[in-house]
Amino acid sequence: MANTLPVYDVRCAWQVTDVSAFADRGGLSNGRVGLRLCNLGGSKLRGNSSLVSRSGGRNGACVGGSRALTPITKSVLKTEYETPAGVEADVTRLERAVTERGFEVDSRIEEELKGEGGFRNVRRTKLIATIGPSCCSYEQMEALASSGVNIARLNMCHGTHEWHRQVIKNCRRLNAEKGYGIVVMIDTEGSEIHMGDLGGVSSAKAEDGEEWCFTIRKFNGPLPAYTLPVNYEGFAEDVQVGDELVVDGGMVRFEVLEKVGPDVKCKCTDPGILLPCANLNLWRDGYLVREKNVTLPTISSKLANGLQDWVDIDFGISEGVDFIAVSFVKSPDVIKHLKSYVAARSPDRSIGVIAKIEDANSLRCLDDIIRVSDGVMVARGDLGAQIPLEQVPSVQEAIIDACRKLNRPVIVASQLLESMIEYPTPTRAEVADVSNAVRQQADALMLSGESAMGLHPQKAVEVLRGVSVRMEHWSREESHHEKPPLPEISTSDTGRTSEQICNSATQIANKLGADAILVYTRRGYMASLISRNRPDCPIFAFTESRNVMRCMDLQWGVVPFQFAFRKDLESNLLQSLALLKAHCMVRSGNLVVAVSDVSSASQSGTGVLQSIQVHVLS
């Protein structure tokens, strides 16, 4: 049980300049030091509230190309909003767990916390796996979950709604029956120009010099030889002889030789494998074709799949997914529009909207996109087809940096372990790339083809996990010096108080070598503010809502728990520590720092009390 010792009250946050000295004075060996920051109604907190300056900017001359989600003003679908498959069973189990055990946490994480390495070695970087034919059965998905996958991604470019519904059902069943906490993310098609399916075959090979016909004609059944359907009706009109056609981010290239009605004859200049629904980009005179260079001003209305994204989004909402990732975002507007659409259609549970950065236009308004999104994905596959490849690593770092400053989780995606689609071991270069993303402290890493259609999905997850844990450990050992301060993000008094509390709690935890930071959070915001600081120890985040618990699982270092809040911070803290200890997830001698934004009756009688406490478990 934790000791109870006097708590120090600090009425003005801004007098506390050296929290570590304050903590040091407290005599930690025998219990707890409390540091309470009290926001007294009406008092203004002064300080520098400037927001982060804009970064990102143009990348060379390549701008735009494909088309993001087009705003709509009314639902294009009449969706029946039934209770999503399996959600009830999951909720029932969670409620039972919370009642019977006092809290709920992913069963595999619980094992990890109790494990040999102790919980300081728990993995901080979250793992996402794209689900496809190689890993979609219940057993295959269980293997991925047990290897550490936090989030299942469903790419709406592929598969039917029926297929995706079955995968979501598997996730719910695994959560309900096996105690995993798998989070579900759908990824929209993004209305880009792409090929259709290959008439039923899984791939085709284009050899150097071969002539292929890209056509807007429709086929039912097998395709004629050397023919590839294109989903964009304006394609034959918009291409010009001499254009370069880049397939799948550069995996295969063609030169346009001739236009004949709906057909575009092309010569393969860079051979490779053609996959169904592969993305197409057009380059002219060394530049990506911008929309305004295309004969018609907007291409979205002519895309066969213009409305498909909205149909898929309605599907995601009705299935109760946790995140929607939006492909080919060009500006903040599309995200704002989708967020209000989702809020109106899913009023009772929040669905995080993730902006995928893969369109060169998005780099010109990166900070604005990040601010309105719930998270960001560096979608290196298509991004690498829109900006010169050699710029992708620096753009990745700039995006991760901007997300950190603006407090949004960021995912690094595509080709992390590409060779593992075929081979059981990664290349050294792939391991170095994954290590680099972990070192940059991205919140999550994502597998695409490696898990969806590769031969070794589980091994690929294990490689990501192993490399993450190793690199995180090394980074902690290596950088025990002060990290540069993060810019302030909040402008309101309460927001700034929360931010300072979380920054200070992290400093205290790092200085004292704490074993964990405990945070009690209703919406997950306080947990995100701590995660943003990337503390040396894991963050145990307690929340009442299952929805918030799932959404927090995208964040670096956060171990989410569902837990019924007691009447005040004191009881929350004692109860959660007792439960963690009873389940061997913390031990005697562990030092924990606790942070709360859960309102409690203020001892001073005014305002909302927020506090930092330090406990040594006896």
Ligand SMILES: Nc1ncnc2c1ncn2[C@@H]1O[C@H](COP(=O)(O)OP(=O)(O)OP(=O)(O)O)[C@@H](O)[C@H]1O
């Ligand atoms: N649900 C699925 N059904 C069948 N194949 C899939 C599915 N999801 C992914 N794949 C296969 O895995 C490959 C890689 O997946 P990935 O999600 O990266 O797709 P992508 O087509 O490259 O598009 P994106 O740019 O959205 O990532 C796909 O090209 C496809 O062959």
Ligand SMILES: CC(=O)C(=O)O
């Ligand atoms: C993930 C994705 O969409 C890409 O890399 O293009």
Ligand SMILES: [K+]
């Ligand atoms: K997609």
Ligand SMILES: [Mg+2]
């Ligand atoms: Mg993409």
